[in-house]
Amino acid sequence: MSALLNLEQVDAFYGSAHILHRLSLTVQPGERVALIGRNGVGKTTVVNTILGLASLRGGRIRLGARELPRPRPYLAAQNGVVVVPQGRRIVANLTVEENLLLGAANGRKGPWTVPEIYRLFPILQERAHTPGTALSGGQQQMLAVGRALMANPSLILLDEPTEGLAPVIVDQLGQIFNAVADQGTALLLIEQNMSLVVRVAERYCAMAKGSVVAQGRVENSPAGLRDLEAHVMV
């Protein structure tokens, strides 16, 4: 079976700024991978390059069997890859339910429907007809995850989903990510909170200066946590 996501020696730019340097990264079906690294190393740029928001000028991106010489957000969704963006980007003048429906727009048919999302996140059903941005930060993150699931992806890219959230909410989200992965959806979790990474991911890729500089298995133990933290220490 081909990888869900395969970046091979990718070079990416914003204008003339060269951000990703021969970056290679693979996610297999059902895998839970963490992408870690300090602020500014290029983690979001990896996501942006897959969506075509940063320009791909070297190397290859493949989603399943399909090569994307000119990536676009709808091409990613059609090929089973969706993004929960950094900062969540809930649409302010749409209700919770309308935000969810938006997620299905470029997506695929599959098991995830509005009732299924409400089963996973009962709070979203309670707030179905309120504006998405009236939710708390943690609830908005659930909405962003629900919206991504509505596209019935085989891989979800989560860009710092717990940034700015209280520890109890981070724990809840960790359980939700595991529940989603247990149903067969692969995860690429971009995260600065290594105690969440050890609870969710089975493999990590560590970035520095626009490249993947280390990778390995994640071990859910104090030693495993220390190994990961070494990659994000200033």
Ligand SMILES: Nc1ncnc2c1ncn2[C@@H]1O[C@H](COP(=O)(O)OP(=O)(O)OP(=O)(O)O)[C@@H](O)[C@H]1O
């Ligand atoms: N639109 C842009 N135009 C030019 N440079 C940018 C743009 N967006 C980001 N950069 C630069 O690209 C580099 C990588 O940024 P990126 O956002 O990918 O880092 P990151 O690893 O996601 O950081 P963080 O952990 O803070 O989210 C940084 O030096 C940043 O200043």
Ligand SMILES: [Mg+2]
């Ligand atoms: Mg980022």
